[in-house]
Amino acid sequence: MFVPVVSENTNRSQRIVAQIRSLVAEGKLKPGDRLPPERELAQLMNVSRTSVREAIQILATMGMVTIKKGQGIFIAQNDVTSLMNTLGELLVVKKDEIKDLLEVRKVLETQAVSLAVERASDEELLTLREIVEDALARITTNEVDPAYAREHDARFHGAIFSFTRNHVLIAIVSSLYHVYDRMRSRTTTIPGRAIQSIKDHQRIMEAISRRDKDTAVQAMLEHIQSVERVL
Template structure:
C-alpha cells in the first residue's frame, strides 16, 4: 500500500485546456504580446487540429477573464496587461478545470436563483418564445425516452439570456456545462423523475411569463433542491478531473 501511495493519478487534459495552455506559453515566451491579433477561428482550428467548438470555448474563457479582447474590425487581441498577470490568470483558469463539484452546484443555485428573478423582471416576448421552444425540445426528448441533458441545459441558458445580465449569463456558460457533463457521466439525473423536471420547468416559465420574481426564485430553488441534497452525500474533497471523472 505504501508503494501505491507513491503513484499519482494521470490527468488527461481536455482540448480546451491544451489550447489555453498553448496560448499561455506563447504569451510567457513573448511570441504573443499585448495588442497582437489572433488568427481567425477557421485558421486557428485548422492549425491546432481541433474543432471550432473547443477553440471557441477556450477563447470565450480567455476573453471572460480579460486575457483576450474582441475589438470591432480588429478581431481578437491579447489584453494590454503585464506578462506575470496574464500568466497568473491563465494558471488560475487551468486550475479551475479540477473543480470541486459541490462548490459548482452551490454556485449554480445562487446564480440561477438570481437569474430566474431577473428573468421574471426583464424578459421580453421573444425571450418567452425561446424558453418555450427549449422546454418543448426537452419534453420531446423525455417522451422519446432519449438522453435530454443538453436540452435541459439549453432551457436554463435561455432563462439566463432572459435575465438581461451579461455577467450572470457568462458565469452560467462557464460552470453549467461542467455540471451537466458530470450528470451524464454519473447518471445523477437518473435519480430525478423526468416528469417532475418538466413540471418544474413549466412552473418556472409561468412565473417568468407572469413577471413574478419571488415565485420564480422559489421554483428554481425547489428545482435544484435534489441536486443540492445529492452533493451533500459526496465525500469531502470529491472533485472532477479534467475529463469529468470523479476523483475521491
Template sequence: MSKELLNNFSEIIVEGPVDKIINQIKELISSGQLKPGDRLPSERMLSERFAIGRTYVRDAIRKLEFYGILKTMPQSGTFVAGFGITALEGLITDVLKLEGNDFHALVETRVLLETNSARFAAMRRSEDDIISISNALDEYEKAVKEGKSTVEEDLLFHLKIAEASKNAVLKSLMLIVTPDILTYFKENDVCSGDRPKSALEEHHTILRYIIDQEPMKAEISMREHLKDILNFASDNLSP
C-alpha cells in the first residue's frame, strides 16, 4: 500500500468508560432530561447503573465540573450547573464549519482574552492558583512525554490561568471560544509534530512570569505562545 493511499485513512479513536459517561450526561442535558439545578444520582448508584468502577464515574464528574457543567456541593451532592454545557457543545456555532474571516475573528478573540488573562493572573494570583496552574502544567507535560493528544491538558492549563485572573466574565468567554478552536486544530492536525514540545517550554515561561508577578512579561509571553495559531488563522483567511 502506497503512503499516499495510507494517508487517506484516519486513526480510530476508541472511547473509554469516562468518555462514554460524559457523552451520556451531555446528551441528557442537551435533550432536556437533565436541567440546571437537577441533582445527579450518587457515585455509587451511577457506578452500579453503568456497571463500572466508581473511579470512572468520579473522573467523569471531575471533568464535567472543570467545564462548569456539573457542580458538587458538600453534603448535598452533584448538580447540573447549566452554563458550562455551552463550552462543550459550542455556543457560537459549529466551529468545524467556520472558514476564513469567521475563524480568524474567533482566534483573534482568543488572543485578546488569553493575553489579558495572563496579565491579570500575574497581578492577582494566589498561592492556590500557582498550585492549580502547576498541576495542570504537569498533566500537559505528562501527555507530551507519552506522545498523547494534549488538547484537553492544554485547555486545562489556559483555563487555570483564567481562574487566577479573578475575572469570571473573562473565564466564561474563554470557555465559549477556546474549546472549539482547539477542537478545530485537533481535527485538522494543526498542533502535531514538535509543536507540543515547544508549547511546553512556552507554558513554563508563562507560568514563571505569573509566579514572579510580572504582568507585562506574562502578557507578552502569552502573545508569543499564541502567535502560531494566529498565523494559521491569517493564512486561512477567505479571499
C-alpha cells in the first residue's frame, strides 16, 4: 500500500502527508485503521523516522490521525474533519481574496495561541521550544533555506493548534492547510522573511512558555500582520 517517497522539490514529510491523504481519499485507509509503527513506515516509504514523525504531527494537527499512547496511530473517525477537509480541497483562493484569508487567519491563530497558553502541557511547551531553537540554530549569516523555513513554519503553527485540544478548530485550520502552504511557498523565498518569521516565532514561544496570554496574542497578531505586508 505504501510506496517509497521521491523527494523532488517537496520535502519528504509533506510527501508522506500527501501519500497518506491520498490513501484515505481512495478508501485504502479507512477511519479506525491503524498505521504501521514508525520504524516500519519509515522502511516502507524509504525515509527517515524523523520525516515520519514530522508527517504524523502534521496529520494529527489536520485531524486526520489520532495518536493513542501505547496503542499506535489511527486514521481519525471525525465527521467534522472529513467535511472541512473536503471543503478545503475545493477552495481556490484568488489574489484579491488573500486579504480576506489573512483576516480569518488572525482570528483563528490569536484564539489558538490564547487557548495554547491555558491548555498546553509543560512537555508540549518544551516541544515548541525545541522547534524554535532548531530553527534559530539554522540561521546562517542572513538567510535560511526556504524549504526548511516552510517546514518549520508548518510545524510551529501546527503545534500551537494541536495544543488547543479543540478538534473543530483543528478541523477548520486543516481545511485551509493547502492554501496556507501555498502562501508559505511565496513568503519563504522573500529575502530576510524566513529569519523574521523565526524571530517572531521565538517571541510567541517565549510568551506562551511564560503563560503570558496578552503578550502571546499580541505577538501572534503582529506576526500575521508582518506576513500581510509582504503579500
